[in-house]
Amino acid sequence: MSIRHSLLALLQEGPRYGYQLRGEFEERTGATWPLNIGQVYTTLDRLERDALVQKDGDDGEGHVVYSVTDTGRAEVAEWFAAPVAQTNPPRNELAIKLALALTVECVNVTAVIQTQRTASIRQLQDYTRQRRAAVGTTGANSFTRGSNDTAWLLVLDSLIFATEAEIRWLDHCEGWMAQRAGVNQRAGVTSRKPGLIASDAAVIK
Amino acid sequence: MSSQVLQLAGVNRTYGAGATAVAALRNVNLTIHAGEFVAVMGPSGSGKSSLLTLSGGLDKATSGEVFVEGTPLSGLSINELARLRRRAVGYVFQDFNLVPTLTAVENVALPRELDGIPARKARRQAMDALRLVDIEQLADRFMDQMSGGQQQRVAIARAIVGQRRLILADEPTGALDSNTGDSILEVLRGRAEAGAAVVLVTHEARHAGWADRVVFLRDGRIVDEAAAQHDPAVLLTGLAH
Numbered sequence: 001m002s003i004r005h006s007l008l009a010l011l012q013e014g015p016r017y018g019y020q021l022r023g024e025f026e027e028r029t030g031a032t033w034p035l036n037i038g039q040v041y042t043t044l045d046r047l048e049r050d051a052l053v054q055k056d057g058d059d060g061e062g063h064v065v066y067s068v069t070d071t072g073r074a075e076v077a078e079w080f081a082a083p084v085a086q087t088n089p090p091r092n093e094l095a096i097k098l099a100l101a102l103t104v105e106c107v108n109v110t111a112v113i114q115t116q117r118t119a120s121i122r123q124l125q126d127y128t129r130q131r132r133a134a135v136g137t138t139g140a141n142s143f144t145r146g147s148n149d150t151a152w153l154l155v156l157d158s159l160i161f162a163t164e165a166e167i168r169w170l171d172h173c174e175g176w177m178a179q180r181a182g183v184n185q186r187a188g189v190t191s192r193k194p195g196l197i198a199s200d201a202a203v204i205k
Numbered sequence: 206m207s208s209q210v211l212q213l214a215g216v217n218r219t220y221g222a223g224a225t226a227v228a229a230l231r232n233v234n235l236t237i238h239a240g241e242f243v244a245v246m247g248p249s250g251s252g253k254s255s256l257l258t259l260s261g262g263l264d265k266a267t268s269g270e271v272f273v274e275g276t277p278l279s280g281l282s283i284n285e286l287a288r289l290r291r292r293a294v295g296y297v298f299q300d301f302n303l304v305p306t307l308t309a310v311e312n313v314a315l316p317r318e319l320d321g322i323p324a325r326k327a328r329r330q331a332m333d334a335l336r337l338v339d340i341e342q343l344a345d346r347f348m349d350q351m352s353g354g355q356q357q358r359v360a361i362a363r364a365i366v367g368q369r370r371l372i373l374a375d376e377p378t379g380a381l382d383s384n385t386g387d388s389i390l391e392v393l394r395g396r397a398e399a400g401a402a403v404v405l406v407t408h409e410a411r412h413a414g415w416a417d418r419v420v421f422l423r424d425g426r427i428v429d430e431a432a433a434q435h436d437p438a439v440l441l442t443g444l445a446h
Binding site: 114117118119120121122124125127128132160161163164167168171174175178 | 246248391394408409410411413414415416417419421428429430431432
């Protein structure tokens with residue numbers, strides 16, 4: 001997550017001080033990725049060092065106010081224009097766990113998958129409940145709400161779709177195992193793991 | 206806890222016999238209460254549809270018992286079973302199963318009229334049901350004048366008309382786009398909150414997310430259940446604004 005670019009994007013709307021930036025960031029993302037104030041001020045210091053923001057003095061109540069520079073505007077425009085690089089996927093503990101479960105002896109892979117599926121469904125139920133509550137709070141649909149509310153709903157949707165994708169992947173893994181088990185049975189292959197032959201284990205790794 | 210609407214007690218369903226026998230359900234125990242929304246998930250062939258057809262009295266268990274509002278289905282005659290289906294059980298199918306030559310309100314009124322309710326009263330009840338699914342303004346339209354989402358709302362109205370308390374939905378959003386599907390789930394959710402017991406068979410995890418409880422079937426057995434947690438700590442801040 002780019003805190004640097006997020007703060008620059010918020011500063012495009014006008015000068016802000018640190019606590020304001022943190023509050024607005026959390027409001028628009030539903031506090032899904034909480035920021036601590038230390039992170040905000042460290043980032044602002046770096047942005048100032050790089051001439052992307054400047055200090056505009058004091059707001060009269062002791063808060064140092066920052067504004068975005070022309071270089072900063074160019075930087076944030078470039079950020080919005082460029083795709084988020086997915087070439088280096090973040091470490092996925094579940095994928096690692098399943099890859100190991102498939103290849104390590106004495107692990108019941110079906111049970112590992114089901115335990116995760118149940119937990120993921122619970123997570124999905126929770127997100128769905130919160131989405132319904134969020135829509136119900138204002139009694140309006142996502143197209144007529146304020147932009148911050150809409151941003152929060154879209155973040156929730158992103159979490160819902162990501163969790164759904166995880167469950168679909170678990171279903172896929174289970175289906176794949178069942179299919180391999182059938183193939184192995186017909187071919188008379190004795191595998192170390194249910195549904196696996198040695199070459200498949202290599203593919204999973 | 207509120208009253209039991211559906212109970213499956215030690216239910217087995219086997220198709221065929223001898224060496225070719227296929228066990229579709231094995232010792233299934235499941236209780237669903239009024240006001241509960243339960244999703245049933247599982248891979249193809251896991252027994253989801255068998256569970257639904259047995260629950261609605263469209264098929265009979267090989268052994269064990271299915272109770273609908275306390276009535277054991279195994280003891281009912283064909284006529285009694287048909288009456289129970291018309292009065293207590295509502296079905297919602299993926300392809301709607303509406304009669305194209307009837308209007309929306311006539312489709313919804315049909316099961317009531319078949320149950321001997323006078324036409325005018327049946328129509329009034331049908332209009333009430335259409336109102337509950339926010340589609341009363343389309344009461345006089347034929348099916349080819351309605352979108353898929355609207356037709357599914359008519360099907361749900363038909364499933365709940367006459368205060369039926371058990372709604373069995375088999376992939377009801379399968380033919381709909383994502384947003385329309387969500388609106389149908391919202392309607393089913395609303396019916397559960399109004400006191401119906403809703404059973405949703407789905408292979409879509411996102412749809413199961415709407416349920417209070419998710420039952421996982423594999424090879425005809427219930428292998429796990431996920432009940433919704435009500436943990437206010439998660440993402441609560443997002444609800445504050």
